[in-house]
Amino acid sequence: DFQNQMANQKVFLVGCGALGCEYLKGLALMGVATSPEGKITVTDMDRIEVSNLSRQFLFRQEDVSHPKSVRGALAVQKWNPNLNITAMEQKVGNDTEDIFTDDFWRKLDICWNALDNVMARQYTDSRCLFYSKPLLESGTLGTKCNHEIVLPYRTSTYNDGNENDSNETQIAMCTLRSFPYLPNHCIEFAKQSYFSDYFEFGPEQYETFRKDKATFFEQLESMDAGEQYRSLALIQSFLDMHQEAQSSSNGKMDVGLCVKTAYANLMGDYRTSILNLCHSADAMESSSGKKFWTGTKRRPKAIDWNCEEDKAQLMEYLYSTAGLYASVWGLECIRDRNDFTDLVLSLNLEQPEWNPPSQNVNLSDEDEEGGDSTDKAEKLKADLYSVDTLNLPPANPQDFEKDDDLNFHIDYLTIATNLRAWNYDIKASPRHTVKVTAGRIIPALATTTAMVCGLVNVEYCKLVLGLANTNGRDVFLNSNINLAAGSGNFTTFCPDPPINIETGLDQPKSFTSWDKIEIVNDKEELS
Incomplete structure (x- = not known):
């Protein structure tokens, strides 16, 4: 029975x-x-x-x-x-x-x-x-x-x-965003912010906008102000790439433009944002008379494109980031390192001049985004409402896959992690450690x-x-x-x-x- x-x-x-x-x-x-x-x-x-x-x-x-x-x-x-x-x-x-x-x-x-x-x-x-x-x-x-x-x-x-x-794996966003002090903090931020924004969330939002603008703006209303601004800004960045491609000599998206976008990310994430953070902290110290960089808060240093000693790391970032952008746009990647180096040199990339920000960085220990996200989001909405989506090229959001060694995912996370670790004088993480942590392999x-x-x-x-x-x-x-x-x-x-x-x-x-x-x-x- x-x-x-x-x-x-x-x-x-x-x-x-x-x-x-x-x-x-x-x-x-x-x-x-x-x-x-x-x-x-x-x-x-x-x-x-x-x-x-x-x-x-x-x-x-x-x-x-x-x-x-x-x-x-x-x-x-x-x-x-x-x-x-x-x-x-x-x-x-x-x-x-x-x-x-x-x-x-x-x-x-x-x-x-x-x-x-x-x-x-x-x-x-x-x-x-x-x-x-x-x-x-x-x-x-x-x-x-x-x-x-x-x-x-x-x-x-x-x-x-x-x-x-x-x-289980939660780390305060203020720590990840501005005050990392452990290698794991750098890995988490590279995965949650950099990879997610540029290659997952960004392309997904762009595709929704491209396919059905009305539906996109309906969905946008369910987001808070910070999330709205994030979505709109990422879409704008993809539209900027498309516009620059149209104005180029061949009128098409190419790997050279992917390299330029990667370089803009490099400067923004590892130089400009770091200098802005230090400037805001110095201003707070000056006004309050209290030391800011104490305890686990480390004063970061910005990368320098003109420093030959660090050029290998910076080139590695451009290589993996440009490869990912090429995948997003459905382009053939340049895998030969010498050919890629020649391409980068031909672009004559220059380090942008830094100017103090008009508004200081949010230095609070709270996780909320500070500043005028609502005003920024409204301005971007107005700009995007007028965009004609009919001829926009499709983008391919990257579904994170840790076991494909040819898709640049772990390569990107490793160099993005270690550049941030360099910013904050944190021990670098080997590729395997990044793979295990980012892939949530228990x-x-x-x-x-x-x-x-x-x-x-x-x-x-x-x-x-x-x-x-x-x-x-x-x-x-x-x-x-x-x-x-x-x-x-x-x-x-x-x-x-x-x-x-x-x-x-x-x-x-x-x-x-x-x-x-x-x-x-x-x-x-x-x-």
């Missing part, structure tokens, strides 16, 4: 990474969903990268760049040809409720999370709560792992806790994954046996484990009961998050 129940199970596996691969393996070997009534649905938006192969054992070299869910399903079907499995590449969230419909959720026996972020976990938990479905939840971080089982009406839910991943151990998945599989077997109905939550276990700390950090415990909320009313006196009021109505409308 137990094996027949396994065969008839309808399982929704969300995620097909390290945990998802291990769970798929277990489901296939346990004979789950092998009858005509049974079905496994696995979904994952990601595609397989080279770095996945060391810890996601369903994948091989030939699977790289293919969808994880599709290749994972194919792998386990080879082991168990009777497995009924459907692979999808859809995100599970509010915007895919037309795919994962009411009918889809109602037919499930269980939802099984193999996710790596809190927001997605909270969403699937809310769906299980609404449709009264059990949820299996787990996670790993190096040698640490945990799992949790959520039983309808018998345990608290995932959302009943205070889990939040917003602070060391994963196969031992940890295998352990937590084995524990969750045991809890799943208890569910299929119907122990939740006969024994309640008492026979189920959650866990918190750290394999590096020995048996003393292997903790299992019974799931908490639902949180009871008192109403202070005669009826109902209390309720839990599982409770709901259903209104049954045969009519089409309620009045």
Whole structure:
């Protein structure tokens, strides 16, 4: 009977990474969903990268760049040809409720999370709560792992806790923007600000503007003043490139123009902004009589294009940045270093003269953008309203990919990081460190994954046996484990009961998050 129940199970596996691969393996070997009534649905938006192969054992070299869910399903079907499995590449969230419909959720026996972020976990938990479905939840971080089982009406839910991943890698923006003092600060700023603005967010906003100007300005209204100005300024920079291309001798976008734009970024980010910051700090010191550059605040120094000693680093920045701009505009990159150097020399690039800014830089410890963002945004809006978008060339936003060594992404982040580190006299970061940090690669151990998945599989077997109905939550276990700390950090415990909320009313006196009021109505409308 137990094996027949396994065969008839309808399982929704969300995620097909390290945990998802291990769970798929277990489901296939346990004979789950092998009858005509049974079905496994696995979904994952990601595609397989080279770095996945060391810890996601369903994948091989030939699977790289293919969808994880599709290749994972194919792998386990080879082991168990009777497995009924459907692979999808859809995100599970509010915007895919037309795919994962009411009918889809109602037919499930269980939802099984193999996710790596809190927001997605909270969403699937809310769906299980609404449709009264059990949820299996787990996670790993190096040698640490945990799992949790959520039983309808018998345990608290995932959302009943205070889990939040917003602070896992969060660094105050004022520190990143003006006062970095660690190598990681430089990596984060290079990724969040430089790469995102120039090659992701900027091209995306430009494309929205180019394709449908009216829709763009509608979406713009949902942004705050600082974000509006950022969006408009980036679009203007792309329009400036297009205008300069039209006025050139060949009337087309070329790599030379990409180099000029890269040079403008170099001067703006590593010279002008640094000189402006120091000027504003000096003015504050002079007016207050207090030292500004104290504690972790380091006085930065600006780059100098005319300094031959630093020219190799600056040329490396131009090389990777121009390569990325060429990719954005769909141009052939110049990969030969000598040819690229010749091109740069032929452009006769000159360092712009610096003049003190009319308005001082925001030096507060707050994260808010200071200044007149609203006024600047309104002026740019007026300028962009009159732009004819009909003949604007398309741009290709760069989807960050850490494992392609030819796409300039890690090359750019490495030199952008280390130039900023040079500004602030911070230790330079090797390319591998930048790749690991920017790619959010958390060391994963196969031992940890295998352990937590084995524990969750045991809890799943208890569910299929119907122990939740006969024994309640008492026979189920959650866990918190750290394999590096020995048996003393292997903790299992019974799931908490639902949180009871008192109403202070005669009826109902209390309720839990599982409770709901259903209104049954045969009519089409309620009045």
